[in-house]
Amino acid sequence: MFAHRPVFSDQPVSPEWFAAVLQSLGPWVEDSPGQAPVALAVSGGGDSLALAWLARRWRRNLLALVVDHGLRPESAAEAQLTLERLAHMDVPARLITLTDLAKGPAIAARARTARYARMVEACQQAGCVDLLLGHQADDQAETAWMRSNAGSGPDGLAAMGWISHTPDVRLVRPLLGVSRAALRNTLRKAGQAWVDDPSNLDMKAERVRVRFALHEGGLSEQFWCLAMDAGWQRMERDKANAASLARTCAFYPQGWVGLGAALPEPAVLSAVIRTVGGLRYPPAPAAVERVCKKGEAATLAGTRLVRWRDEWFLIREQAGVAAPVAASPGVVWDGRFVLHAPSALLRCGVYVGAAGYGLPRKTRGGWPALFCAGLPALWWQGQLVCVPHLGWSLSADWDGAFFDFRPPVPATGMGVYGCKKVHNKDYVGPVG
Numbered sequence: 001m002f003a004h005r006p007v008f009s010d011q012p013v014s015p016e017w018f019a020a021v022l023q024s025l026g027p028w029v030e031d032s033p034g035q036a037p038v039a040l041a042v043s044g045g046g047d048s049l050a051l052a053w054l055a056r057r058w059r060r061n062l063l064a065l066v067v068d069h070g071l072r073p074e075s076a077a078e079a080q081l082t083l084e085r086l087a088h089m090d091v092p093a094r095l096i097t098l099t100d101l102a103k104g105p106a107i108a109a110r111a112r113t114a115r116y117a118r119m120v121e122a123c124q125q126a127g128c129v130d131l132l133l134g135h136q137a138d139d140q141a142e143t144a145w146m147r148s149n150a151g152s153g154p155d156g157l158a159a160m161g162w163i164s165h166t167p168d169v170r171l172v173r174p175l176l177g178v179s180r181a182a183l184r185n186t187l188r189k190a191g192q193a194w195v196d197d198p199s200n201l202d203m204k205a206e207r208v209r210v211r212f213a214l215h216e217g218g219l220s221e222q223f224w225c226l227a228m229d230a231g232w233q234r235m236e237r238d239k240a241n242a243a244s245l246a247r248t249c250a251f252y253p254q255g256w257v258g259l260g261a262a263l264p265e266p267a268v269l270s271a272v273i274r275t276v277g278g279l280r281y282p283p284a285p286a287a288v289e290r291v292c293k294k295g296e297a298a299t300l301a302g303t304r305l306v307r308w309r310d311e312w313f314l315i316r317e318q319a320g321v322a323a324p325v326a327a328s329p330g331v332v333w334d335g336r337f338v339l340h341a342p343s344a345l346l347r348c349g350v351y352v353g354a355a356g357y358g359l360p361r362k363t364r365g366g367w368p369a370l371f372c373a374g375l376p377a378l379w380w381q382g383q384l385v386c387v388p389h390l391g392w393s394l395s396a397d398w399d400g401a402f403f404d405f406r407p408p409v410p411a412t413g414m415g416v417y418g419c420k421k422v423h424n425k426d427y428v429g430p431v432g
């Protein structure tokens with residue numbers, strides 16, 4: 001493991017300590033030029049620039065992603081300055097410029113969604129499987145305070161995890177155990193400057209008001225501990241649920257899940273509903289509990305619970321599937337299926353939509369019509385031409401297409417909170 005370090009100390013963070021934290025958050029792709037880099041999100045502020053400085057001392061093969069949201073006149077110049085600072089640190093960087101964000105309601109949330117989408121895309125292009133983020137202990141305390149004020153249950157209070165799994169990259173937050181002041185002092189000591197985002201002083205924003213209130217009340221540490229404690233408990237529950245998921249559930253590439261003879265625990269069913277329904281967020285816990293208690297066929301959050309051959313299955317609810325979309329390689333349909341096909345096959349007017357109920361019995365490979373109706377299929381001139389999951393096509397001309405089942409949050413992404421229990425003022429550290 002690595003040496004303890006008080007969380008809310010303002011002492012600069014040592015590269016050795018940082019490297020020990022990263023070691024425990026691995027495994028990492030080998031640090032050599034032939035391998036994919038580890039990506040890091042750098043806004044140019046004190047947290048993420050300190051992250052870049054420390055990361056460079058941990059390994060050579062990195063790729064910093066700098067997003068210019070284009071929402072303030074100075075943002076382009078600030079992004080350029082950040083690129084120069086990264087070049088000075090010898091950290092390779094890529095600028096991502098967002099051009100389609102319009103100011104207006106929920107701009108912070110829209111900017112965040114767009115930023116993550118483009119950063120994940122850049123990671124895929126560069127082959128990166130890990131993206132480091134600069135969230136630190138003050139962010140964590142603020143999130144826990146806001147969630148506690150909003151009456152969040154224990155899972156909400158768990159705030160941010162050290163590691164979050166998305167289908168494409170692992171989001172890693174190695175600075176959750178370090179204060180904002182310590183990171184700024186790390187940069188000062190290294191003689192590095194950073195950009196201060198003026199929105200961080202805008203008292204209209206809830207987070208900024210919370211930041212000042214926590215600071216004045218000396219409450220940051222208390223809320224950080226609360227978040228870490230809740231995170232630890234959640235991790236223990238996640239582990240038990242993941243074990244139960246692996247033991248009892250069978251995931252089919254068709255997008256449905258066999259649950260076994262008895263219904264699983266509500267937490268496990270919730271994860272499965274999220275996967276089958278292609279949901280970013282979990283379904284309402286009370287509704288899931290009701291379904292488990294009743295133990296009867298039901299529809300919930302775009303999914304349908306059915307009994308077939310002495311087993312429970314969760315399938316996509318036909319009424320909930322997405323409208324057809326024009327077919328192109330890589331297009332995502334129903335939030336869950338990615339189309340792979342040679343472009344020559346995707347002539348003008350080909351659509352991706354649900355297979356529906358028109359499939360003859362012998363093409364269904366033994367599966368009920370209800371299951372197969374929600375399968376992704378290719379349509380052309382109003383006619384069903386190909387259902388790759390069933391190996392069926394109207395003619396050999398339509399062979400060569402297939403769909404990857406890629407839900408936004410796989411059920412296996414349950415175990416996202418990796419932190420050890422925190423005692424008193426000691427930072428005990430993330431689980432390896």
Ligand SMILES: Nc1ncnc2c1ncn2[C@@H]1O[C@H](COP(=O)(O)OP(=O)(O)OP(=O)(O)O)[C@@H](O)[C@H]1O
Pocket residue numbers: 040041042043044047048065066067068069112115132133134135139
């Ligand atoms: N413009 C940006 N370019 C690249 N990375 C960014 C940018 N803005 C934020 N980040 C990354 O996200 C981290 C958290 O930043 P911030 O707290 O401002 O984001 P947020 O909007 O609260 O996002 P989150 O939903 O991840 O909490 C930063 O430390 C950095 O790693």
